[in-house]
Amino acid sequence: xxxxxxxxxxxxxxxxxxxxxxxxxxxxxxxxxxxxxxxxxxxxxxxxxxxxxxxxxxxxxxxxxxxxxxxxxxxxxxxxxxxxxxxxxxxxxxxxxxxxxxxxxxxxxxxxxxxxxxxxxxxxxxxxxxxxxxxxxxxxxxxxxxxxxxxxxxxxxxxxxxxxxxxxxxxxxxxxxxxxxxxxxxxxxxxxxxxxxxxxxxxxxxxxxxxxxxxxxxxxxxxxxxxxxxxxxxxxxxxxxxxxxxxxxxxxxxxxxxxxxxxxxxxxxxxxxxxxxxxxxxxxxxx
Numbered sequence: 181x182x183x184x185x186x187x188x189x190x191x192x193x194x195x196x197x198x199x200x201x202x203x204x205x206x207x208x209x210x211x212x213x214x215x216x217x218x219x220x221x222x223x224x225x226x227x228x229x230x231x232x233x234x235x236x237x238x239x240x241x242x243x244x245x246x247x248x249x250x251x252x253x254x255x256x257x258x259x260x261x262x263x264x265x266x267x268x269x270x271x272x273x274x275x276x277x278x279x280x281x282x283x284x285x286x287x288x289x290x291x292x293x294x295x296x297x298x299x300x301x302x303x304x305x306x307x308x309x310x311x312x313x314x315x316x317x318x319x320x321x322x323x324x325x326x327x328x329x330x331x332x333x334x335x336x337x338x339x340x341x342x343x344x345x346x347x348x349x350x351x352x353x354x355x356x357x358x359x360x361x362x363x364x365x366x367x368x369x370x371x372x373x374x375x376x377x378x379x380x381x382x383x384x385x386x387x388x389x390x391x392x393x394x395x396x397x398x399x400x401x402x403x404x405x406x407x408x409x410x411x412x413x414x415x416x417x418x419x420x421x422x423x424x425x426x427x428x429x430x431x432x433x434x435x436x437x438x439x440x441x442x443x444x445x446x447x448x449x450x451x452x453x454x455x456x457x458x459x460x461x462x463x464x465x466x467x
Contacts (some may be wrong), residue, residue, distance in 0.1 A: 217394060219251070219389045221371075221421060224271075228261040229254050231395040234271070235371065238388070240379035244466040249273075249353050250466060253371050254282065257460070258288035265293055269359065277345060277358035279303045279366040288361075301344045303366035304328075304337055325365065329432040332369055339450050342373055346447065348358035349374070350457045353464045364392050366426050375454060376443035377461050382434065391424040406412035 185335040199401065221233040232255070249272040257265075257276070266372030275297045278285060285300065292298060332338045360366035368389045375385045440446040 203420070215238065217391055219394075220384055220387045221391060222248075223395065224252075224267070226267060227263040228259050228264045229257060229268075231255045231392055232357075233388075233391070235375065235388070238375065238380055238384060240462075240466065241381050242379060246375075246378060247465055247467050248378075251371075251374060252355075252357040253363055253367050254357060255367075256284075256288055256359055256360045256361050257290040257292065260291040265291065269293055270296070273357050274354045275299065275348070275352070276347070277301055277343065277356055277370075279358065279360040279370065281305060284361055288390055299344070299348060301341050302337075303332055303360065303369070304335065325426070325429050325434045328365065329369070329429055330436050332366065333433065333436045333446065338410045342370070342447075342451050344372060344455055345459075346373075346377070346451060346457065349465070350460050351391040362392075362396065364396065365429070368392060368425060368430075369456070372430075373451075375442060375445060375456055377447055378465060379462060382442070386427075386430050389425055389430045390427065396424065428457045 188461070220234050220238055222237055224232045224234060226232050231253075233249055233253050235246050235251040235253065238246045240246075250274060252268075256278075273296065276290065276292060277299045278290060279301060281302045281304070282300075290298070345358070356371050358367060371388060372385045375388065376382075434442070437443050437446040440449040446460075
């Protein structure tokens with residue numbers, strides 16, 4: 181498997197207008213029904229790190245269980261308190277994978293322990309995605325994120341990201357916390373791919389993805405606040421589509437992976453995961 185990294189282009193934050201008000205309409209669009217959620221990953225009771233969950237305890241199709249404290253997902257660590265950082269250390273976290281773009285990292289830098297190894301592996305670059313996707317789909321609810329999910333599996337830079345992550349998990353065994361800004365899209369896809377590699381069924385992977393809606397922060401993502409650089413000043417983004425983990429987004433990911441035979445086939449195809457790699461992952465992260 182090849183390693184590589186893309187350098188994003190700079191953005192600014194002028195003139196963009198958003199609404200942070202949550203609406204019932206957004207839940208209806210997203211197909212969200214909080215009463216039907218099945219919590220499959222363990223939510224950590226941290227006060228300063230949002231949407232932080234341990235994938236430990238999830239069961240695979242052959243009856244194995246993901247080890248606790250080895251694979252964690254979250255939103256960014258910019259506001260992480262000393263107490264919560266110590267909690268993560270006590271759990272066993274050794275490595276942080278930051279999926280955000282350079283601009284996002286510079287705007288809200290993670291607070292980390294000096295003993296942790298940091299891997300900055302952006303899932304995409306802002307310029308390419310915003311220019312290619314924001315124009316023409318901005319008024320159609322959900323269409324930007326659906327297009328983004330296709331790119332997060334099909335684009336060369338995103339495939340490089342997933343390849344790097346799998347290389348780390350295979351070749352540098354340890355406890356990892358991976359995150360983006362909200363812990364929703366890039367983190368959700370990373371979690372889905374990791375769980376698929378470990379042999380978890382699609383329904384459980386979907387449940388973990390949708391579980392994010394229980395903990396979503398209603399704040400506008402930093403990346404969107406800079407999007408005006410690429411858009412006419414009069415355009416207003418439907419912010420709600422960025423604040424949910426909608427079933428249609430997960431379905432888009434699965435449909436994009438379908439030509440490869442599903443998520444595992446995608447990993448064995450463009451991501452280059454071998455049978456030996458899969459065996460190593462399962463030996464390392466399952467019990």
